[in-house]
Amino acid sequence: MNNYETLFVIKPTLTDEELATQIAKITENLEKDGAEILAINKMGMRRLAYPVAKHERGVYTIIYFKAVGSIIAEFERKLKFNEDVIKYLTVKYTKQKEIAQFNKLVSASNGKKEETKEEAPKTEEAPKAEEATTTENVEA
Secondary structure, three states, X not given: OEEEEEEEEXXXXXXXXXXXXXXXXXXXXXXXXXXXXXXXXEEEEEEEEEEEOOEEEEEEEEEEEEEOHHHHHHHHXXXXXXXXXXXXXXXXXXOHHHHHHHHHHHXXXXXXXXXXXXXXXXXXXXXXXXXXXXXXXXXX
C-alpha cells in the first residue's frame, strides 16, 4: 500500500451540513475501495489563485490515506463527476524522505504535537525566573 494525499476544493456556496456530507461521501468512496484513511485536514474557506467555474473562493480539504495504486484512477474519476468539487489533486509519497514528511503531516492533522528540544528547556527556565524574583524581593 502506498501513501497518498488528496487535496480537493469544494464550492463555497454549500452550507456547513452539505459540506460535511460531501466530505463524508468522498471518504466513504475511498473506504469502499479499500483505502485506509489516516487523517482529514479541513483547511476551510480560502481565496483561489484564479477563478474556477466562476468561483473566486473555495473550501479546501486534504485527505491523507494509504491505498493500492489501482484505486486512484477510479477515485479521481468520481471526484471529476462530483459537481460540488471544483478542483482536486492527488500526490503519491514514495521516497523515504517523502514518507517521513507524510507522517509529520498526518500527525499534525490529527492534532498531535511533536515536542522539540527547544520547548523542554523553556518549561525548566520558568521556575528559575520565579526563584530569582523571590530572592530579589528578599534582598531588597
